[in-house]
Amino acid sequence: MDLSDSSGSIDYNLLRKTVREFGEKHVASLAREIDYSNRYPRELVRHMGSMGILAPNIPEEYGGAGLDLRGTCIVLEELARFSGSVSLISEVQGTLVSHILAMYGSKHVKEDILPKLASGEAIGSYALSEPCCGSDAANLETRAERSKGEWVLKGTKTWITQGMYADYFIVFARTGDRSERHRNIAAFLLKRDKCITTSPIEVMGFRGTGTAEVVIDDCRVGDDEVIAGPGEGFKIAMNALNVGRVAISALATGLGIAAVEEAYNYLSNRVAFGKPLIEFQYIQFQISDLVTLLESARAMTYRAAELYDSGYGDFPVIAAETKLYVAPTVARIAGEVVRLLGGFGFSKESNAERIYRDVKLLEIGEGTNEVQRIVIFKHISKHGLKWMDYP
Ligand SMILES: Cc1cc2nc3c(=O)[nH]c(=O)nc-3n(C[C@H](O)[C@H](O)[C@H](O)COP(=O)(O)OP(=O)(O)OC[C@H]3O[C@@H](n4cnc5c(N)ncnc54)[C@H](O)[C@@H]3O)c2cc1C
Known part of the structure; x- marks a missing residue:
């Protein structure tokens, strides 16, 4: 997949468009079955590998797309719009497993194993x-x-x-x-x-x-x-989790987008008291609040990714703050959407029901909300209160 613009840099808009089209065509139709049947989508994983989006951060020389964290977040957010599970597979294969092997693996590991993880020939945990x-x-x-x-x-x-x-x-x-x-x-x-x-x-x-x-x-x-x-193992475990916390925040915002879109579409068509529900100002205010929450979560996520990509020194605390804000925010959005959809939201016919179950993990995996608070306060104890300099 060639995602470069005319200057040779990553074309993020093209990346987003490409992954969205892939999601619409190949992920959307599988999402429900993956969830119902608890079925690992082995063929889809190979397909993602062939597209370079299974472990998008693997350097090009080892068969990956060589994406930075911003690009990886775009991939995970777009995949999560169609299936949280598919996005999590990419997050673990790429941001956790391949990240560690690409940074710390021997020549043999990089040359033999990374290409297999990139292509989907091998699975990593x-x-x-x-x-x-x-x-x-x-x-x-x-x-x-x-x-x-x-x-x-x-x-x-x-x-x-x-x-x-x-x-x-x-x-x-x-x-x-x-x-x-x-x-x-x-x-x-x-x-x-x-x-x-x-x-x-x-x-x-x-x-x-x-x-x-x-x-x-x-x-x-x-x-x-x-x-x-x-003595070094724990450091690399934490290093991968720091990056993972931003990556998983992008997965969360993808779930949030899918939930809010479902609410908007449903409420635009659902008629009660003689008109579509979306015409009630109370409902419009609810949607406006959800969109605002979601955009703030997305801004924080992409900002954190850009800080990582530019080598920002205090990235671990930024990653913890990002996950601590984004995961509960999207959990709240998913809960509100289930309620806004009425009985439909509680049924397995809706996507919101699956998203509501998925999103809860994001407050637990890769460090619970409390663990993020521990990381943040350790930093405050060491450095005092330190604010970002915005130019
Ligand atoms: C679906 C799923 C997938 C996962 N995938 C992976 C994976 O691929 N690899 C992997 O290694 N792990 C994985 N995990 C594990 C996950 O990272 C842990 O569940 C998580 O770190 C929490 O650990 P725990 O379950 O032992 O909870 P505990 O540590 O027992 O915590 C229980 C509760 O106590 C709170 N708590 C703990 N310590 C404190 C404290 N000091 N102060 C205040 N509150 C505290 C926690 O926040 C939590 O609410 C996965 C978990 C799930 C559910």
């Missing part, structure tokens, strides 16, 4: 959360011990998106005592093998994304599979 520890990830229990020149990994990961179908898992494990918390956590790349058992977890939203418990039972890997050594 990011495995940090455990039954003991989600928000408190630095307390994780999975162990990596040295034996006969190899690392032996043992532990259980949970809630892992794409876990049921992953060929590769980025696994965070500790190499020493648990009391050392993040200081001895390393990151490993595990290929699916007999030592890995995955079992499905039934979830209320983002169905069809292969959410799984992953049991790692004495998996042996060499030094080539170490992505980050002891």
Whole structure:
């Protein structure tokens, strides 16, 4: 997919148009079935790979579209207008898994594995959360011990998106005592093998994304599979989550757009008390409020992406603030839309019903609202109150 303008830079308008057309043609008709049947859309994933939008941030030299975070946000927002699940697949494959491998992987990892993740030949998972520890990830229990020149990994990961179908898992494990918390956590790349058992977890939203418990039972890997050594693993886990928090905010705004559009279209046609509901000023005010909330969430998301792309130093706190605002805002929008649609909104005939279930995860995954607040206040404690300089 060539998305350059005449100067060779990314043409963001063309990117948005291309992904929207792809969504209309190939994602919209599958969204309901992915949700109802909890079906992982394997063929669509390959198709997205062939378009460069499965892991859009993978550099071009490794088979990706080489998009910056702004471009990645456009892809995720547009995909989410048609299916949150499809957008989440791209977010995990690209922003979490491929981001880490592109930044920290060895030459072999980059040359052999990234092209497979870009094309959809291989599926990747990011495995940090455990039954003991989600928000408190630095307390994780999975162990990596040295034996006969190899690392032996043992532990259980949970809630892992794409876990049921992953060929590769980025696994965070500790190499020493648990009391050392993040200081001895390393990151490993595990290929699916007999030592890995995955079992499905039934979830209320983002169905069809292969959410799984992953049991790692004495998996042996060499030094080539170490992505980050002891003490560095937790940093790269957090680095990916910082980017993920903005990416997932773009996914959220895509869900918000789909919900508000459904409300506007429905209320324009639904007649009550002798006229279309949209002609009541109360309803017009509601739509105006939702559009305003949504545009503020979108502005914050794209601003955060641009700050990342320009190398802004305090990006982690911007990412936390963005997710803390955007996820609850879109959850509120989805709730209002379900109500505005009346009985239709409560039925599985509407998209709003699915969006309402999907959007709840965005206040939990990649750090709950409380975790974002912890990140923000840590920054305030360290640097005092610091405001953005707007020129
Ligand atoms: C569908 C789905 C997909 C997921 N995909 C992945 C994935 O691909 N990879 C992965 O590694 N993880 C994944 N997760 C896990 C997700 O990141 C965790 O669920 C999340 O981090 C929260 O952890 P927890 O569930 O253990 O909740 P807990 O940490 O037990 O938190 C429970 C509640 O307590 C609050 N809380 C916790 N600590 C504090 C505190 N100090 N102060 C105030 N309140 C606090 C939390 O905000 C939350 O409301 C996924 C989760 C879901 C549901």
